[in-house]
Amino acid sequence: MPDISDADLVRRALAGGRSAFEELLGRYWERLYMLAVHSRLSSADAEDAVQEALVQAYRRLSTLRDPERFGSWLYKIAMRTFAAKAAAPAPAPGVADAAAPGDGPAEETESAESRRAVREAVASLPDHYRLPVTLRFFDGMSCDEIASHLGEPVGTVWTRLHRANAILRGKLGFLSPDGSGGGI
Amino acid sequence: MKCESARELIEGLVDGRIDAEAEKSLRAHCERCAECAAALAAAESFVGTMTASFGDARPAPELRQKIVAAIGAERAPRRFRFERSHLWTAGAAAAAVIAAALAFIISSADNMDSRVKTAGDPQKDAVVASAPVGTVLAGELEVRPSGAQGFVRAAAGRELVSGDTVRAGGDLPAEISLSEVITVFIDAGSEIVVAPDPALPYDVRLERGQVFAEVTKGTPFRVLTAGGEVQSLGTRFGVQLLSGVAEFAVVVEEGVVRVDSGGSSERVSAGESVLAAGGRFRREGAEGCGRRLGWVKQHRERRRGRFGQGGGHGAGQSRGRGEGAGHGKGKGEVNRERGREGEGVRDRGEGSGHGKGQGEVNRERGREGEGVRDRGEGAGRGKGQGEVNRERAGEGEGVRDRGQGAGGGKGQGEVNRERGREGENGPEAEPEVKGNGGGGGEGRERGNGGQGRGQGGNGRGGVQTGRGRGRGAGRR
Numbered sequence: 001m002p003d004i005s006d007a008d009l010v011r012r013a014l015a016g017g018r019s020a021f022e023e024l025l026g027r028y029w030e031r032l033y034m035l036a037v038h039s040r041l042s043s044a045d046a047e048d049a050v051q052e053a054l055v056q057a058y059r060r061l062s063t064l065r066d067p068e069r070f071g072s073w074l075y076k077i078a079m080r081t082f083a084a085k086a087a088a089p090a091p092a093p094g095v096a097d098a099a100a101p102g103d104g105p106a107e108e109t110e111s112a113e114s115r116r117a118v119r120e121a122v123a124s125l126p127d128h129y130r131l132p133v134t135l136r137f138f139d140g141m142s143c144d145e146i147a148s149h150l151g152e153p154v155g156t157v158w159t160r161l162h163r164a165n166a167i168l169r170g171k172l173g174f175l176s177p178d179g180s181g182g183g184i
Numbered sequence: 185m186k187c188e189s190a191r192e193l194i195e196g197l198v199d200g201r202i203d204a205e206a207e208k209s210l211r212a213h214c215e216r217c218a219e220c221a222a223a224l225a226a227a228e229s230f231v232g233t234m235t236a237s238f239g240d241a242r243p244a245p246e247l248r249q250k251i252v253a254a255i256g257a258e259r260a261p262r263r264f265r266f267e268r269s270h271l272w273t274a275g276a277a278a279a280a281v282i283a284a285a286l287a288f289i290i291s292s293a294d295n296m297d298s299r300v301k302t303a304g305d306p307q308k309d310a311v312v313a314s315a316p317v318g319t320v321l322a323g324e325l326e327v328r329p330s331g332a333q334g335f336v337r338a339a340a341g342r343e344l345v346s347g348d349t350v351r352a353g354g355d356l357p358a359e360i361s362l363s364e365v366i367t368v369f370i371d372a373g374s375e376i377v378v379a380p381d382p383a384l385p386y387d388v389r390l391e392r393g394q395v396f397a398e399v400t401k402g403t404p405f406r407v408l409t410a411g412g413e414v415q416s417l418g419t420r421f422g423v424q425l426l427s428g429v430a431e432f433a434v435v436v437e438e439g440v441v442r443v444d445s446g447g448s449s450e451r452v453s454a455g456e457s458v459l460a461a462g463g464r465f466r467r468e469g470a471e472g473c474g475r476r477l478g479w480v481k482q483h484r485e486r487r488r489g490r491f492g493q494g495g496g497h498g499a500g501q502s503r504g505r506g507e508g509a510g511h512g513k514g515k516g517e518v519n520r521e522r523g524r525e526g527e528g529v530r531d532r533g534e535g536s537g538h539g540k541g542q543g544e545v546n547r548e549r550g551r552e553g554e555g556v557r558d559r560g561e562g563a564g565r566g567k568g569q570g571e572v573n574r575e576r577a578g579e580g581e582g583v584r585d586r587g588q589g590a591g592g593g594k595g596q597g598e599v600n601r602e603r604g605r606e607g608e609n610g611p612e613a614e615p616e617v618k619g620n621g622g623g624g625g626e627g628r629e630r631g632n633g634g635q636g637r638g639q640g641g642n643g644r645g646g647v648q649t650g651r652g653r654g655r656g657a658g659r660r
Contacts, residue, residue, distance in 0.1 A: 018256070018260060021255060025248070025255065026248065029243070033241075033243040034238055034241060037241050038241075047244075047250075050243075051250060051254055054254075055251070055254050058255050058258055059258060059259075111236075115240055118233065118234060119237070136199075137234040138238040138239075141200065143200045162195065165199060165230075168230070168234070172233065174233075
């Protein structure tokens with residue numbers, strides 16, 4: 001299938017093409033979920049929040065002025081939704097379930113502990129750091145690709161990513177190049 | 185490679201900003217240097233941990249289905265509805281046209297299902313049919329509304345709605361704009377119907393003579409004829425009806441179009457022209473192409489001369505927050521580099537152009553031009569914004585938000601604060617440009633309150649293009 005830009009899909013969705021929005025959804029849902037679980041939400045809350053954010057985006061699609069900026073616009077909606085959900089008093093903090101799924105007893109401790117630590121560390125980052133970190137490590141995007149995806153200057157993205165990585169390495173116990181290495 | 189460079193490359197590896205070649209050199213160095221090798225191992229371990237952790241957290245596939253179902257239960261996004269009583273002020277008109285454009289854009293033939301559905305909804309049709317799809321830009325044009333008997337003279341600025349037949353009644357070509365993203369030149373004596381199907385605002389049907397279209401990239405635009413159609417996604421091309429009912433010629437100046445005729449299709453690229461009839465295509469040589477573009481070139485020449493008289497005078501105070509009248513410099517540059525934006529300005533009939541900042545915006549980035557159009561209020565803006573916009577595509581939104589007043593506030597503040605930082609790099613990059621402005625987000629962040637000020641009439645644009653004069657100047 002030829003690459004159709006997000007902006008084109010937005011236009012089609014606005015012209016009544018629900019399937020166009022579903023295509024957009026397909027491009028973003030996993031990434032949004034990653035952002036959600038790294039924003040102090042449990043898996044269940046993250047699922048709800050991602051759904052909520054995407055439904056909200058669909059409802060408000062006609063207010064998006066520049067279809068070229070759909071991604072950034074959606075991230076903003078999502079971040080707000082996640083923050084509201086995380087601030088809600090109800091269920092337990094999300095990092096708690098990082099250990100839950102699938103690992104056998106032997107691996108569970110180590111890998112679940114590692115996941116929990118990463119989620120906590122990423123969740124502690126400011127929003128504008130968390131997004132590039134997600135794009136970098138979930139999507140494997142380069143600095144240039146992130147900049148182009150977010151419509152931001154490469155320098156800005158690089159600065160954020162670099163600072164974010166420095167914070168994460170500190171929190172997770174990976175020493176910077178002048179140190180001798182480490183681990184969680 | 186020195187260890188210092190190697191450490192930088194290691195950081196680059198983590199941040200995803202080194203290429204394969206640099207990585208190769210880094211690894212070669214690490215084979216000889218134990219300390220750097222350890223640092224590289226630590227960095228890779230970090231990247232591995234992060235990647236694995238993100239990879240492990242993937243959601244269950246059912247979630248996607250659940251969201252699709254939730255969206256299926258929603259009403260389709262509402263189309264833009266016109267509240268003529270308060271929206272139809274001169275200021276809001278352009279914003280409304282853009283919003284309508286967004287709401288009505290249809291992308292391509294494979295979206296046909298949704299088009300059919302849309303066309304079958306009487307309530308939606310009523311909204312669509314009454315919404316302007318275009319504007320008369322210039323020239324002697326006559327319009328016959330759908331269902332009416334005769335043509336009436338249409339002045340520049342008149343809105344066109346779906347089904348209007350438009351005829352260039354004078355001796356010279358005339359121009360219309362469709363949703364400000366497509367400019368159509370209509371040759372003298374030629375006739376088109378704009379958006380014959382209300383659900384497809386970017387179509388015109390060529391009834392007589394010839395047209396030439398300048399289409400913003402990514403915009404789905406079609407010229408329909410009795411013998412076939414020409415579809416473009418951002419290009420400049422012309423279509424001419426020939427003697428036979430089903431025969432027409434297509435000439436492409438820039439980009440590529442697809443010509444459909446009698447069940448066959450043909451791609452025509454820049455510098456080519458073809459004759460199409462009953463599914464057959466005959467390519468013409470370069471001479472044919474030049475000949476078919478002749479009237480367009482003449483029209484552009486005339487247009488340049490004409491608009492050179494009018495643009496960009498007017499002194500005004502463009503404060504950082506977007507108050508005051510706009511000025512000429514931007515317009516001159518707009519027209520020079522980005523014809524369409526200039527037309528947007530004319531469409532609104534504001535009478536004044538825009539500040540220096542916007543000039544830069546438009547010169548560098550097409551999309552910000554839309555921002556200018558969207559605002560639709562003729563308010564100038566300070567240099568700060570110009571810098572912002574010059575550097576970044578996205579700030580166009582900020583401009584629009586501000587211009588519409590209600591959308592401003594906090595969101596803008598954030599935008600400006602954030603972008604202001606980038607603006608600070610300006611003096612090194614382009615000191616000359618920097619010196620002309622003030623205000624905008626940067627000013628605000630520094631507590632200067634956006635004191636940028638614009639002055640018109642310095643004549644720079646006019647010299648450059650003949651289409652706009654004056655320049656924005658300011659002080660911080």
